[in-house]
Amino acid sequence: MVERAAAPKIPMLRRRLLQAARAMTTPLLPDDYIGLLDPRWSTREATGSIVRVVPETDDAATVVIRPSHQWTAHKPGQYLRVGAEIDGRRHWRAYSITSDPDHPEQLVSITIKRVAEGLMSPWFVRHAKPGTLVFLGEVEGTFGLPDPLPAKILGISAGSGITPLMSMLRELDRRNGLDDVVHIHSVRTADRFIFGDMLRELAARRPGYTLHERLTGEHGRITPDELDDLVADWRERETFLSGPREMINALEAHYLENGSEDSVLHVERFQPVIGTGNASVGTGGTVFFRVQDVEAACEVGVSILVGGERAGALLPYGCRMGICHTCVGRLRAGQVRDLRTGELFTDEGQTIRTCINAPEGPIEIEL
Amino acid sequence: MASRYPPAWLLGTAGLSVAKILENMEIGHNVLHGQWDWMNDPNIHSSSWDWDTASTSVAWKHSHNYLHHTYTNVVGKDKDLGYQIMRVDPKQPWSPFFLAQPAINVLLMVIFEWGVAFHDLDFEEILKGRKDKKILKEELKGIAQKARRQIVKDYIVFPALSGRKGFKRTLQANLTANIVRNVWANAIIFCGHFPDQAYTFTEEEAATESRGAWYVRQLLGAVNIEGSDTFHLMSGNLSYQVEHHLYPDMPSSRYKQIAPKVKAVCEKYGLPYNTGPFAKQWLMVQRTIVRLALPGGKERPKAPPYVAPPAVEAVRPTAPAMGGPVPAFP
Numbered sequence: 001m002v003e004r005a006a007a008p009k010i011p012m013l014r015r016r017l018l019q020a021a022r023a024m025t026t027p028l029l030p031d032d033y034i035g036l037l038d039p040r041w042s043t044r045e046a047t048g049s050i051v052r053v054v055p056e057t058d059d060a061a062t063v064v065i066r067p068s069h070q071w072t073a074h075k076p077g078q079y080l081r082v083g084a085e086i087d088g089r090r091h092w093r094a095y096s097i098t099s100d101p102d103h104p105e106q107l108v109s110i111t112i113k114r115v116a117e118g119l120m121s122p123w124f125v126r127h128a129k130p131g132t133l134v135f136l137g138e139v140e141g142t143f144g145l146p147d148p149l150p151a152k153i154l155g156i157s158a159g160s161g162i163t164p165l166m167s168m169l170r171e172l173d174r175r176n177g178l179d180d181v182v183h184i185h186s187v188r189t190a191d192r193f194i195f196g197d198m199l200r201e202l203a204a205r206r207p208g209y210t211l212h213e214r215l216t217g218e219h220g221r222i223t224p225d226e227l228d229d230l231v232a233d234w235r236e237r238e239t240f241l242s243g244p245r246e247m248i249n250a251l252e253a254h255y256l257e258n259g260s261e262d263s264v265l266h267v268e269r270f271q272p273v274i275g276t277g278n279a280s281v282g283t284g285g286t287v288f289f290r291v292q293d294v295e296a297a298c299e300v301g302v303s304i305l306v307g308g309e310r311a312g313a314l315l316p317y318g319c320r321m322g323i324c325h326t327c328v329g330r331l332r333a334g335q336v337r338d339l340r341t342g343e344l345f346t347d348e349g350q351t352i353r354t355c356i357n358a359p360e361g362p363i364e365i366e367l
Numbered sequence: 368m369a370s371r372y373p374p375a376w377l378l379g380t381a382g383l384s385v386a387k388i389l390e391n392m393e394i395g396h397n398v399l400h401g402q403w404d405w406m407n408d409p410n411i412h413s414s415s416w417d418w419d420t421a422s423t424s425v426a427w428k429h430s431h432n433y434l435h436h437t438y439t440n441v442v443g444k445d446k447d448l449g450y451q452i453m454r455v456d457p458k459q460p461w462s463p464f465f466l467a468q469p470a471i472n473v474l475l476m477v478i479f480e481w482g483v484a485f486h487d488l489d490f491e492e493i494l495k496g497r498k499d500k501k502i503l504k505e506e507l508k509g510i511a512q513k514a515r516r517q518i519v520k521d522y523i524v525f526p527a528l529s530g531r532k533g534f535k536r537t538l539q540a541n542l543t544a545n546i547v548r549n550v551w552a553n554a555i556i557f558c559g560h561f562p563d564q565a566y567t568f569t570e571e572e573a574a575t576e577s578r579g580a581w582y583v584r585q586l587l588g589a590v591n592i593e594g595s596d597t598f599h600l601m602s603g604n605l606s607y608q609v610e611h612h613l614y615p616d617m618p619s620s621r622y623k624q625i626a627p628k629v630k631a632v633c634e635k636y637g638l639p640y641n642t643g644p645f646a647k648q649w650l651m652v653q654r655t656i657v658r659l660a661l662p663g664g665k666e667r668p669k670a671p672p673y674v675a676p677p678a679v680e681a682v683r684p685t686a687p688a689m690g691g692p693v694p695a696f697p
Contacts, residue, residue, distance in 0.1 A: 089406055
């Protein structure tokens with residue numbers, strides 16, 4: 001199963017006309033022909049053009065994109081899957097959106113730190129040019145500001161983990177919600193601080209926003225017990241955590257042990273592990289893999305992917321956290337439960353991700 | 368719209384015929400084999416592609432990609448079209464039905480796309496009552512939907528666009544183009560497995576074969592057609608049938624490049640490399656179809672192990688401007 005961009009929002013009249021024109025183009029779609037003139041005109045997949053690539057540090061850049069169709073507003077903190085063609089192949093990655101949802105020119109930006117051995121991040125940071133076509137996937141993610149806004153906020157980020165916090169800070173700034181926000185950001189050296197200048201300027205302009213820069217190259221990593229010195233009232237703040245796994249695990253443990261009952265912690269994990277049986281919602285079930293001809297049993301909280309692998313099926317996967325969509329298959333029968341949200345889906349014929357969905361009773365899947 | 372003027376009609380019909388041939392053979396067949404899946408383009412992918420012919424891509428992927436490419440030339444298991452309604456191998460038992468074979472053959476050339484569409488249903492299984500009724504119903508529904516769309520496009524919508532006076536001529540043009548495509552596809556496909564050189568196998572032989580023997584069967588059961596680059600393109604590179612059967616999901620444009628390597632392997636292990644010119648191969652197939660309409664018939668002689676033609680010391684022309692021999696193309 002191959003990954004596809006989101007379906008763009010198309011005005012009713014245009015959709016009707018395209019539908020009618022199918023009689024002439026079947027088995028292809030009118031969009032197949034329109035897309036030959038300019039892929040951005042196709043209504044099959046959401047696309048966008050790179051407007052500019054703004055260097056943030058030596059190895060990070062913000063890619064500003066103009067969506068070809070009406071943009072489904074994101075919530076600050078969410079991420080976007082972006083596809084691009086590199087050497088004739090289409091690749092997909094998920095990046096946190098760093099722009100404010102209410103951008104004056106309807107532009108969307110993602111900020112990318114170059115991973116030297118990676119494929120897409122070097123391409124975006126070094127090679128992508130204005131005008132380049134990109135494919136836009138769904139906006140996803142549950143990390144974000146609650147409504148109504150919390151009175152006191154603490155943001156703890158490290159490295160490129162700044163990205164989801166950036167769009168949240170932008171929204172707070174626009175909505176005049178920066179009344180009492182403390183932000184601790186860890187970075188190896190000052191020149192690697194993505195959005196460093198912007199945030200220092202924000203701290204100077206908004207008295208309600210306090211920025212603590214921790215240069216780990218000089219002072220080492222922040223430890224949980226330093227929290228009391230930096231933010232004495234951390235227990236009363238709604239906290240947003242975004243960064244590498246070790247930092248999150250250490251702070252999460254610290255919150256569990258030393259936090260008060262009302263401490264609210266939001267976490268953006270870039271590499272969480274889900275689907276191996278730690279959830280408590282749902283019934284579990286059996287999965288029949290049509291192509292592999294394998295039947296697997298999944299107990300409660302076990303994802304289709306893990307259950308299938310345990311039964312010996314060779315299944316595709318990428319990130320195992322629902323972001324990359326490498327593992328998608330078509331649900332042919334039955335219903336599944338999203339292990340992240342607990343929601344049930346019964347859309348037979350739709351594609352689902354095997355790594356974050358568990359069977360609810362018997363299901364059949366084709367991938 | 369200009370279909371009422373004979374030269375325009377001819378030009379348009381020829382263009383549409385070529386387009387349909389390219390769409391079915393070089394694009395459709397090869398995309399459905401997954402040859403271009405590596406691009407990761409969801410719209411040019413074996414899981415989503417549909418082609419401009421009567422058969423549905425889902426049914427065809429099963430009968431062709433799976434049954435035919437796995438059980439190639441195993442009499443009784445290869446459900447490729449020829450084997451289902453014709454006697455193309457002396458191992459197949461004769462029945463009086465096959466007396467009509469020469470006539471059926473001509474008819475099949477003309478309505479080939481419909482033959483392919485219905486053969487996916489697997490008549491043998493239906494007649495034996497082994498086919499699941501629910502699956503059969505679903506497949507028939509698929510064919511009906513595909514057929515309706517194809518017929519509406521070729522025989523109603525486009526003729527109607529030509530206006531009242533041009534309707535009939537455009538309809539004739541579309542019908543002609545479909546028939547030209549049918550005859551051509553039939554010729555190329557039958558030349559892939561039914562010429563004299565192709566070996567056939569029994570179910571017992573195939574049941575115990577090793578992985579290596581599977582490749583040998585693919586090699587012996589397929590026959591190439593010699594021709595120009597244009598000819599290879601127009602046949603969807605099925606003229607490299609041998610290479611296609613060894614590597615069904617390799618992009619078709621690569622078959623020409625790997626052919627010398629396949630030949631070298633044939634020579635090393637004393638295996639034949641089946642090939643021949645188009646006219647000769649096609650006539651051989653027709654002779655077999657007519658002969659086997661009658662009872663009996665014996666195996667035709669097979670090709671000897673492949674031996675590379677003696678290398679001729681190439682004398683390269685000297686290009687004075689380049690100051691030396693012209694570099695050879697790889």
